[in-house]
Amino acid sequence: MSVTSVSKPGASQTQSKQETKYVFFFGAGKAEGNGKMKDELGGKGAGLAEMTNAGLPVPPGFTIQTAACREYMKTGKVAEAMEKETATALARLEELQNQKLGAGENPLLVSVRSGAKFSMPGMMDTILNLGLNDESVKALARKSKNERFAYDSYRRLIQMFGNVVLDIPKHAFDEVFDGQKKKRRVKLDTELTAADLQEVIAQYKQVVKQHAKRDFPQGPLEQLTLARDAVFRSWNNDRAKVYRRMNNISDDLGTAVNVQCMVFGNLGETSGTGVGFTRNPATGAKEFYGEFLMNAQGEDVVAGIRTPVHISELRKLMPQVYDQLHDITSRLEKHYRDVQDFEFTIQEGRLYMLQTRNGKRTGRAAVRIAIDMVNEELINIDEAIFRVDPNQLYDFLVPTLDESKGGVEVIATGLPASPGAAVGQIVFTANDAVVAAGTGAAKSPVILVRSETTPEDIHGMEVAIGILTARGGMTSHAAVVTRGMGKCCIVGAGEIEVDEKKKQMRVDSLTLKEGDWISLDGTTGRVIKGRLNTVPASADNADLQILMGWAEPFRTMGVRANADIPRDAIQARAFGAEGIGLCRTEHMFFAEDRIPHMRAMIMARTEEERRAELAKLLPMQRSDFEGIFRAMDGLPVTIRLLDPPLHEFLPKREELMVEIARLELTDPKSPRLKEAGEILRRVEELHEFNPMLGLRGCRLGITYPEISEMQARAIFEAAVNVAKDGIKAIPEVMIPLIVTVKEMSNQGAIIRQVAEQVFKEKGSRVEYLLGTMIELPRACVIADDIAVEAEFFSFGTNDLTQTTYGFSRDDIGTFLPAYIEHGILKNDPFATIDQTGVGELMEMGVERGRKTRPNIKLGICGEHGGDPESVVYCHKIGLTYVSCSPFRVLTARLAAAQAAATDKLKVEAGRTK
Numbered sequence: 007m008s009v010t011s012v013s014k015p016g017a018s019q020t021q022s023k024q025e026t027k028y029v030f031f032f033g034a035g036k037a038e039g040n041g042k043m044k045d046e047l048g049g050k051g052a053g054l055a056e057m058t059n060a061g062l063p064v065p066p067g068f069t070i071q072t073a074a075c076r077e078y079m080k081t082g083k084v085a086e087a088m089e090k091e092t093a094t095a096l097a098r099l100e101e102l103q104n105q106k107l108g109a110g111e112n113p114l115l116v117s118v119r120s121g122a123k124f125s126m127p128g129m130m131d132t133i134l135n136l137g138l139n140d141e142s143v144k145a146l147a148r149k150s151k152n153e154r155f156a157y158d159s160y161r162r163l164i165q166m167f168g169n170v171v172l173d174i175p176k177h178a179f180d181e182v183f184d185g186q187k188k189k190r191r192v193k194l195d196t197e198l199t200a201a202d203l204q205e206v207i208a209q210y211k212q213v214v215k216q217h218a219k220r221d222f223p224q225g226p227l228e229q230l231t232l233a234r235d236a237v238f239r240s241w242n243n244d245r246a247k248v249y250r251r252m253n254n255i256s257d258d259l260g261t262a263v264n265v266q267c268m269v270f271g272n273l274g275e276t277s278g279t280g281v282g283f284t285r286n287p288a289t290g291a292k293e294f295y296g297e298f299l300m301n302a303q304g305e306d307v308v309a310g311i312r313t314p315v316h317i318s319e320l321r322k323l324m325p326q327v328y329d330q331l332h333d334i335t336s337r338l339e340k341h342y343r344d345v346q347d348f349e350f351t352i353q354e355g356r357l358y359m360l361q362t363r364n365g366k367r368t369g370r371a372a373v374r375i376a377i378d379m380v381n382e383e384l385i386n387i388d389e390a391i392f393r394v395d396p397n398q399l400y401d402f403l404v405p406t407l408d409e410s411k412g413g414v415e416v417i418a419t420g421l422p423a424s425p426g427a428a429v430g431q432i433v434f435t436a437n438d439a440v441v442a443a444g445t446g447a448a449k450s451p452v453i454l455v456r457s458e459t460t461p462e463d464i465h466g467m468e469v470a471i472g473i474l475t476a477r478g479g480m481t482s483h484a485a486v487v488t489r490g491m492g493k494c495c496i497v498g499a500g501e502i503e504v505d506e507k508k509k510q511m512r513v514d515s516l517t518l519k520e521g522d523w524i525s526l527d528g529t530t531g532r533v534i535k536g537r538l539n540t541v542p543a544s545a546d547n548a549d550l551q552i553l554m555g556w557a558e559p560f561r562t563m564g565v566r567a568n569a570d571i572p573r574d575a576i577q578a579r580a581f582g583a584e585g586i587g588l589c590r591t592e593h594m595f596f597a598e599d600r601i602p603h604m605r606a607m608i609m610a611r612t613e614e615e616r617r618a619e620l621a622k623l624l625p626m627q628r629s630d631f632e633g634i635f636r637a638m639d640g641l642p643v644t645i646r647l648l649d650p651p652l653h654e655f656l657p658k659r660e661e662l663m664v665e666i667a668r669l670e671l672t673d674p675k676s677p678r679l680k681e682a683g684e685i686l687r688r689v690e691e692l693h694e695f696n697p698m699l700g701l702r703g704c705r706l707g708i709t710y711p712e713i714s715e716m717q718a719r720a721i722f723e724a725a726v727n728v729a730k731d732g733i734k735a736i737p738e739v740m741i742p743l744i745v746t747v748k749e750m751s752n753q754g755a756i757i758r759q760v761a762e763q764v765f766k767e768k769g770s771r772v773e774y775l776l777g778t779m780i781e782l783p784r785a786c787v788i789a790d791d792i793a794v795e796a797e798f799f800s801f802g803t804n805d806l807t808q809t810t811y812g813f814s815r816d817d818i819g820t821f822l823p824a825y826i827e828h829g830i831l832k833n834d835p836f837a838t839i840d841q842t843g844v845g846e847l848m849e850m851g852v853e854r855g856r857k858t859r860p861n862i863k864l865g866i867c868g869e870h871g872g873d874p875e876s877v878v879y880c881h882k883i884g885l886t887y888v889s890c891s892p893f894r895v896l897t898a899r900l901a902a903a904q905a906a907a908t909d910k911l912k913v914e915a916g917r918t919k
């Protein structure tokens with residue numbers, strides 16, 4: 007058979023029917039497929055074909071290609087041609103092995119395994135020992151002279167088949183098996199005799215009959231057909247779907263099915279099975295790394311029933327096999343030019359390779375391995391920079407949980423909003439966090455658990471080591487603020503019920519109280535019960551510097567940071583930020599000593615009152631700006647005028663009403679009652695039904711020009727003040743939420759006038775730019791007009807996404823899971839730019855802005871600025887820079903460098919999957 011026409015995903019039905027070659031044979035040193043055919047054969051199938059062609063010891067078999075799975079998913083049926091090709095391949099296998107599937111004195115037994123294009127470890131299903139039945143098990147016992155082995159293999163088949171094909175819950179089989187062990191008063195599986203296992207088998211068959219309302223199929227071909235279809239179906243099990251979503255793998259690919267001769271690692275003390283890596287996947291160290299079990303089948307290693315031993319033990323037990331394995335895997339690594347993750351089985355002293363694929367690794371390992379491979383001349387520098395996924399650079403910046411001691415109990419999973427690890431005692435309010443966190447020597451780590459956070463929680467968030475919320479999405483308050491702080495945070499952990507009053511949280515039947523320990527993994531979103539240790543991290547890593555040193559010369563787009571306070575600006579610069587792309591000035595007022603003034607300013611009824619409060623805010627704001635200018639000496643700092651929906655700063659209406667009702671009953675003469683009444687009246691006056699679309703952005707400065715005046719004064723006074731110390735401040739004043747050019751000219755006039763006033767008063771001036779955020783669809787459409795006034799644009803893709811979709815950025819969590827599940831959205835548009843909709847508007851803004859002002863600076867400062875896929879897109883549409891949270895700066899730098907290198911080297915951004 008030749009390998010000429012292979013159907014492509016998406017090929018038309020009729021065309022694929024005529025052309026598709028469904029089944030690819032491998033064995034006896036030759037394979038019909040090869041290592042490049044991952045689309046058709048999946049990673050595993052392609053690896054088996056490649057290893058076979060390379061003359062490595064691979065048990066023979068055949069791969070049914072992914073197109074068959076896609077057809078099955080679409081129609082619920084399989085093509086006749088596929089059935090025919092399978093029968094031919096099976097006959098060929100039987101002839102090669104001189105065996106018959108599940109028949110005769112030397113029955114052929116096979117494994118049936120899934121294998122998609124991208125590895126999805128453990129997500130789909132596998133069936134081993136297929137072909138065993140009441141007759142062939144006896145033959146196997148005779149042939150192997152090992153009754154126990156034969157019956158153990160048979161009971162494993164019924165168990166796997168029952169679970170995977172017939173949907174019988176695992177525990178139904180476990181109860182039988184554990185019952186038998188109890189009856190025999192033994193602890194280990196291996197202590198059950200052949201007779202015991204025969205009893206287990208009889209009961210397993212009962213379980214099958216009871217649950218599946220049918221007998222366990224005795225016909226080997228029926229077993230094979232049913233197993234194949236079940237593996238196809240496992241592509242769409244819940245685990246696999248979630249894994250694909252997390253790893254951005256398309257739901258349309260489908261899995262291949264590998265049918266392969268069984269080799270047995272459980273045939274006694276000269277047999278065994280194991281897994282390994284050609285380098286250490288956690289550290290990247292160049293060491294043969296792996297574990298194995300003698301006298302065991304693969305699933306025993308994975309299931310953790312027995313503890314595997316380090317691969318170095320194999321050297322002592324079977325030095326020749328060890329050397330052969332070492333030699334083969336080293337050759338595989340050289341051949342694939344990447345770390346290999348392999349599986350092997352030793353059957354009675356003979357080594358078989360069952361799988362090889364590029365190994366998954368941590369960020370630290372990815373960098374180490376890329377550098378080592380360049381030094382070993384296995385890859386060149388241009389390739390090395392693609393060997394690290396930009397997101398993996400987080401590993402260098404955040405501590406991680408130490409899971410080496412095991413015993414990790416995950417109680418809930420949410421969105422991984424801000425990476426890192428946090429281990430602490432839980433508290434349920436910001437005030438409790440402050441008390442519990444303590445000061446000085448009495449300091450202790452706390453994790454603030456809230457339904458969701460608001461700006462009023464900021465003091466608690468500041469002292470907490472990690473934040474966990476039950477609600478909210480990737481741009482919720484908790485997510486944005488913690489990312490800026492580089493603090494570990496998990497949001498939207500919906501399984502958790504937070505009861506702030508009782509100071510407890512519940513997950514199913516588990517209740518955790520204030521003071522209980524939990525551990526958060528902000529990189530994966532896992533909430534873990536108890537107290538794990540953490541492993542600290544630092545950005546001053548020699549390996550990281552080398553890799554960035556190779557990547558950076560390619561980069562053409564700038565990378566700035568979103569930072570609101572000097573500490574974050576210093577941090578951002580240390581990570582390589584080339585300026586501040588967004589300073590959200592309202593965040594400067596979240597500090598506990600500032601919120602009251604901010605609130606008083608908002609609540610003021612007259613301009614005079616407002617000016618009085620603004621006068622108190624001026625020095626605070628000015629000193630913050632001075633700090634930021636000092637930190638960013640010589641680099642641009644984009645300062646956005648006040649933007650937030652005002653309700654974020656006001657006391658909650660409902661809480662005030664409760665307080666008033668309580669005081670009326672308990673203390674009607676209390677002065678607080680009068681005060682609370684006045685506040686409530688003002689809160690009600692300011693109440694908006696839709697604050698996100700209400701009095702915010704430039705609408706604030708237009709309604710209350712004195713606010714913009716104060717802010718402009720603080721900016722320019724700070725810039726002139728630091729200049730006296732030789733600091734070069736480069737302010738870029740940014741007006742938020744513009745939809746008409748007149749808004750821009752209105753606010754622009756104020757800024758320019760205050761600037762001139764300050765320069766005159768101080769007797770010196772600084773250069774500055776005046777620009778705007780582009781964060782509403784209309785602004786994109788009239789970008790050519792706006793550019794008449796604006797010297798720069800910064801795309802605010804959080805609001806632009808919100809207003810383009812009409813999805814509230816704070817409430818998307820309520821329906822996003824359903825949208826993802828039904829395939830309506832592929833991912834969260836607040837995390838990765840929607841290129842077709844929001845992107846189209848951005849492109850319009852870029853093109854129209856440049857038409858008016860060819861040299862206009864164009865940036866992005868929404869959360870997407872730190873998302874690698876979005877960064878690549880920003881490079882493509884020609885933005886001047888991206889701006890992101892300080893802790894994403896490294897990621898953005900590498901993503902931007904890879905994007906430029908892709909252009910320059912004309913390579914596909916071939917990141918290791």
Ligand code: PEP
Nearest residue numbers: 781802803804805867868
């Ligand atoms: C935006 O809308 O993208 C933005 C950066 O502004 P904010 O998140 O502060 O609304």
Ligand code: MG
Nearest residue numbers: 781802804805
């Ligand atoms: Mg915005």
